Amino acid sequence: MLITCPYCGPRDVIEFTYQGDGNRERPDPASQNFEAWNAYVYDRLNPAGDHNEIWQHSGGCRAHLRVVRNTLTHEISSVAFVRGDHSSAARRKAEDKP
Amino acid sequence: MAEYSALSLLANAFKGNKDWKPAWRKPDPKASYDVIIIGGGGHGLATAYYLAKEHGITNVAVLEKGWLGSGNVGRNTTAVRSNYLLPANTRFYEHSMKLWENLSHELNYNVMFSQRGCLNLAHTPAQFDDYARRGNAMRHLGVDAELMTPAEIKRLIPALDISSDARFPVVGGLMQRRAGTARHDAVAWGYARGADRRGVDIVENCEVTGFLRDGDRVTGVTTSRGDIRAKKVAVAVAGSTGRVMQLAGVETMPIESHVLQAFVTESLKPFIDTVVTFGMGHFYMSQSDKGGLVYGGDIDGYNSYAQRGNLPIVDEVMSEMLALFPGLARVRMLRSWGGVCDMSMDGSPIITMGPLPGMYLNCGWCYGGFKATPASGWCFAWTIAKDQPHDFNAPFTLDRFHRGLVIDDKGQGANPRLH
Ligand SMILES: Cc1cc2nc3c(=O)[nH]c(=O)nc-3n(C[C@H](O)[C@H](O)[C@H](O)COP(=O)(O)OP(=O)(O)OC[C@H]3O[C@@H](n4cnc5c(N)ncnc54)[C@H](O)[C@@H]3O)c2cc1C
Ligand SMILES: [Zn+2]
Numbered sequence: 001m002l003i004t005c006p007y008c009g010p011r012d013v014i015e016f017t018y019q020g021d022g023n024r025e026r027p028d029p030a031s032q033n034f035e036a037w038n039a040y041v042y043d044r045l046n047p048a049g050d051h052n053e054i055w056q057h058s059g060g061c062r063a064h065l066r067v068v069r070n071t072l073t074h075e076i077s078s079v080a081f082v083r084g085d086h087s088s089a090a091r092r093k094a095e096d097k098p
Numbered sequence: 099m100a101e102y103s104a105l106s107l108l109a110n111a112f113k114g115n116k117d118w119k120p121a122w123r124k125p126d127p128k129a130s131y132d133v134i135i136i137g138g139g140g141h142g143l144a145t146a147y148y149l150a151k152e153h154g155i156t157n158v159a160v161l162e163k164g165w166l167g168s169g170n171v172g173r174n175t176t177a178v179r180s181n182y183l184l185p186a187n188t189r190f191y192e193h194s195m196k197l198w199e200n201l202s203h204e205l206n207y208n209v210m211f212s213q214r215g216c217l218n219l220a221h222t223p224a225q226f227d228d229y230a231r232r233g234n235a236m237r238h239l240g241v242d243a244e245l246m247t248p249a250e251i252k253r254l255i256p257a258l259d260i261s262s263d264a265r266f267p268v269v270g271g272l273m274q275r276r277a278g279t280a281r282h283d284a285v286a287w288g289y290a291r292g293a294d295r296r297g298v299d300i301v302e303n304c305e306v307t308g309f310l311r312d313g314d315r316v317t318g319v320t321t322s323r324g325d326i327r328a329k330k331v332a333v334a335v336a337g338s339t340g341r342v343m344q345l346a347g348v349e350t351m352p353i354e355s356h357v358l359q360a361f362v363t364e365s366l367k368p369f370i371d372t373v374v375t376f377g378m379g380h381f382y383m384s385q386s387d388k389g390g391l392v393y394g395g396d397i398d399g400y401n402s403y404a405q406r407g408n409l410p411i412v413d414e415v416m417s418e419m420l421a422l423f424p425g426l427a428r429v430r431m432l433r434s435w436g437g438v439c440d441m442s443m444d445g446s447p448i449i450t451m452g453p454l455p456g457m458y459l460n461c462g463w464c465y466g467g468f469k470a471t472p473a474s475g476w477c478f479a480w481t482i483a484k485d486q487p488h489d490f491n492a493p494f495t496l497d498r499f500h501r502g503l504v505i506d507d508k509g510q511g512a513n514p515r516l517h
Contacts, residue, residue, distance in 0.1 A: 001408050014410045018400040018515060021354070041512045042443050042499040043350035046340035048403045071355070071401045074408070 001074050006081060007061045015059035021045070022052040022066055048072055054082060100206045101291075121287055122166075122294035127301045130327035131159045133482060134319060136306045136342060137335040138162025140171035140282070140468065141460055143289035143300075144475020145334060145482070147205075150296035152476070153483035158298045159328075160290075161321060163305035167286040170336050171468065173405075173437035175360045175392050177373050177384065178469040179216045179277035180241055183232045186493040186505050187446060188239045193490050194473030195241075195276060201472060207288030209280050210387065216277035216373040217246065217254070219422075221266045225377050229272035236274075246271045255370055257423055265421045266378040279373065279384055285471055309346045309457075316346065316456035332458040332482055334474075337403070337438025339461040348453055351461075352443040352499045354514040356397040357436045358465045359407035361415065364430045365389030374422075381418035390432060393419060397439060397465060399515045407436040439465045441514035444504035449477050449491040458482050459496060464517050 001013040023045055027036040045051075051071045056064050064082040069075070100106070101119075110117055133149060135142045138160045149155045162168075178198055180191035202208050220226040226245075233243035248260040248268050260268045290300055301323070310318035310325060318327035335342045337355050366389050375382040383393035395415040398407050412434060420427055442448065442462030447470065449460050460478045463470065477491035487495075498504055499512070510516040 012410075013408060014413075020513070020515070021401070038500055039350070042352040044340070044352065044354050044514075045350055046354050046401065048341050048355075051401050053400065069400075071403050074402070074404060 017058040019054040022054045121291040125299045132157040134328040139169040140471040142334040145478045146293040146298045148479035156297035170437040174468040176279040181274045197472030205288035209284045211280040213278040334460040339440040357402040360394040362390040379418045444506040444511035445517035446505040
């Protein structure tokens with residue numbers, strides 16, 4: 001599996017660390033909304049198909065990346081820096097991919 | 099007369115082995131059943147068997163999208179043990195162990211259960227203390243556990259380097275002698291035959307594509323072979339849990355699907371007669387009855403429904419194997435394969451009623467559910483038949499996450515990829 005880091009170019013997956021599901025939205029630390037925290041910690045969409053996820057290029061530039069990867073074929077359709085697309089609108093967009 | 103006995107073997111041998119019956123029929127699905135079980139893996143088949151045998155519920159169908167044993171039950175590395183730390187786990191897995199100890203007899207089917215022991219190696223004093231704690235917890239609940247010194251370990255596994263120059267010196271180990279291995283395919287086939295002979299329909303090549311509903315209540319399934327109604331629908335689909343639950347409109351689960359790989363070498367002369375696990379990484383190995391070394395390590399570690407793995411883990415597992423047994427460097431690897439595991443958020447399974455009325459759910463086995471097969475089927479059958487859990491599976495609910503009652507043996511939740 002190759003991941004094309006927007007900064008470093010195509011690199012072997014061994015340089016990257018999986019940081020998990022990218023769909024989750026961390027509630028405001030001050031929030032006491034129990035359901036939101038519960039969903040953030042435990043609930044997963046776990047799709048068979050395109051999955052929005054976070055990887056760190058830990059063996060390279062160390063940037064955190066938002067990757068859309070197909071969980072059936074391991075095909076990667078987009079990679080972007082997490083920083084710069086913080087908005088939940090951007091996240092939703094990745095989620096909405098068929 | 100038992101179907102398989104010395105006498106039946108002899109009689110059939112003289113008749114050219116032409117009179118053996120198929121181990122299970124190939125019925126077409128009926129229009130309705132009392133219970134439908136989705137998933138013809140070890141757990142689904144064991145559930146059907148115990149529903150029929152323990153509860154007299156025989157109007158049951160097991161629906162399998164592929165062929166029996168095509169899922170994880172035929173892909174695992176066959177290790178069976180009950181050496182857990184937390185009481186809920188220990189009780190459940192020890193119930194399983196007791197069922198294993200009588201399984202070949204019970205099913206009249208040789209599942210080749212071999213109590214060759216399972217040894218966890220410790221490489222630091224702290225790790226050894228941790229194993230002592232776990233061993234004590236096990237013995238409290240009546241499960242066998244034994245601490246071993248390096249010298250004892252050397253006698254058991256001569257190929258292991260226990261000198262202080264070893265890459266990871268061995269400080270000691272925790273041994274469960276009653277643990278071991280079983281022939282995984284035979285477990286599926288034995289349960290299948292046992293269920294079939296009691297009237298259960300095992301329907302292969304029948305994929306569940308959706309659920310029939312009456313309001314909230316599940317009343318059956320749609321399949322690639324037509325609609326089938328049922329009073330109760332049980333889901334036991336291991337790595338496909340996320341997908342199948344989405345068909346029922348349950349969008350999120352405390353589960354991620356990850357791939358786990360396994361490996362086997364060419365056949366060797368007897369090399370190791372126990373299951374051994376490496377405490378410095380994640381590696382375990384045993385030797386099959388054919389002589390191949392069977393081994394594995396970590397999951398690939400990111401969501402995957404592909405029943406194949408990627409190279410970095412192959413590399414990692416091989417290097418761990420060589421750290422323990424440098425002498426195996428020139429042994430050839432024969433095969434590797436992957437299976438999809440439903441990794442739960444606390445590393446423990448879910449065996450429960452619901453989450454919808456009329457539905458029953460068995461999932462979250464992570465990479466360790468083969469050893470659970472008998473108890474999983476036994477408890478799930480109990481839950482389906484009586485509409486309440488048995489004491490053994492009462493803690494393994496779906497809403498335990500929500501209620502803060504996680505069963506986290508490894509202390510690594512809520513990170514499914516770390517279990
Ligand atoms: C490589 C590997 C090594 C392992 N090693 C061990 C080990 O040493 N010890 C241990 O205890 N555990 C081990 N495990 C875990 C263990 O194999 C599983 O936890 C356990 O087998 C899961 O239960 P099962 O047998 O019912 O699952 P499966 O055999 O996977 O059964 C689920 C079935 O559901 C079917 N299905 C899915 N979707 C549908 C649908 N829509 N309609 C109809 N049918 C469907 C699938 O085809 C499959 O046959 C290992 C797993 C892997 C992958
Ligand atoms: Zn980079």
